[in-house]
Amino acid sequence: MSDTVHQAVTGGVATKADVAELRAEIAELRVGQRWMTGVGAGIVAILVGAFGFGFNMLLGMNADIAALQTAVAGQGADIAAMKADIAAIKEALQALAGDG
Secondary structure, three states: OOHHHHHHHHOOOOOHHHHHHHHHHHHHHHHHHHHHHHHHHHHHHHHHHHHHHHHHHHHHHHHHHHHHHHHHHHHHHHHHHHHHHHHHHHHHHHHHHHHO
């Protein structure tokens, strides 16, 4: 670019060296911005992964709790059946004792 065109574009305020320096600084800022964007995206990915893991863990825990509740309910039914058996045995023993 000729000096006249350069002065016409910049209004004679900045020299070619000033413009070159600004371009270099802008290039450095762009590199920094790309780096920060990459780091930001990485942080977001980590957070999303962590929240996803936590959510899946909670879902898994809910399933485990439901399985435990089902098992406890089944054991409650087994205990009730055993109590009925014990009551029947008691009645049979009392009947035998009364016969004797």
